[in-house]
Amino acid sequence: MASVVDLHALHRFHLALKSVQDELARGPRQVRARDNQLAQLDVEKKAKEDELKQTRAATDRKNLDLKSSESKLKDLDRKLNEAASNREFDILKGQIAADQASNSVLQDEILESLEKVDRIMQEIAAIAERRAKLETERNAFAAQIDAQAADLRKQESELKGQVQEAEKMIPESIKAHYRRLVDAYGADGMASIDNGMCTHCFVSLTPQIAVVIGSGTGTPTFCPSCDRLLYAIMS
Ligand SMILES: [Zn+2]
CATH class of the missing domain: 1.10.287 (Helix Hairpins)
Incomplete structure (x- = not known):
């Protein structure tokens, strides 16, 4: 599941x-x-x-x-x-x-x-x-x-x-990476994507990354440029 x-x-x-x-x-x-x-x-x-x-x-x-x-x-x-x-x-x-x-x-x-x-x-x-x-x-x-x-x-x-409750959803494989980001940047360790762009550093993501994040399935991805944990805002 x-x-x-x-x-x-x-x-x-x-x-x-x-x-x-x-x-x-x-x-x-x-x-x-x-x-x-x-x-x-x-x-x-x-x-x-x-x-x-x-x-x-x-x-x-x-x-x-x-x-x-x-x-x-x-x-x-x-x-x-x-x-x-x-x-x-x-x-x-x-x-x-x-x-x-x-x-x-x-x-x-x-x-x-x-x-x-x-x-x-x-x-x-x-x-x-x-x-x-x-x-x-x-x-x-x-x-x-x-x-x-x-x-x-x-x-x-x-x-x-x-x-803490919401963090339980984070897959084990990226938990340590996520923790490092949140410890270093707090809320700023995460960024949404908008129009295929990371809203933290405004670098355009490859269509493949954008699609994976946009689907909301699969392992969450980090921005290749600023390393923030990326997510799509689902309407
Ligand atoms: Zn970025």
Whole structure:
């Protein structure tokens, strides 16, 4: 009795299995992409926090400079009141004017620094907000992926059973060859023929091979060009 070797059905099971396995792999990959985005935001936030620390330290230094310069000015003012000569008075006057000018520059710089501190703090808050949103979204997505995974694993196990069942039709003489192909290429180890051509490599088969495959009887054949296990789609 010649058993019908329904390679088309076997290939369908292989393809369905591959699609389920691809989907199983895709979920965790998408979760990892979100984790990478979170890590990237952490790096950006850390850089901003470092910048904030440096800007605050610079502001503190300028404030100290200003304070010491102001106390020096008070000292000069006192000396000015006690000036013993016009010459001393003029020199002190000049020093006071120069110090006042440099203090004014310092005050502008401090103001700028404080504005910068405000701006960086706002930037840090914006990053933290983006991160919180993304994390909420990531956790909801991961939970959804987990819920789907249970169902996909069930489908995967069913399809593996269907593949094994369908593989029983494969003649012993080509089983090892078939196994090698499926181990190496998965569902891609098989190809249908269309118009006398292998649909994997699109090489035209000899009419004899095409006829044998088209009849669906006899030992299944491998593509002479790409080695895929060939089958005809029976209508
Ligand atoms: Zn081929």
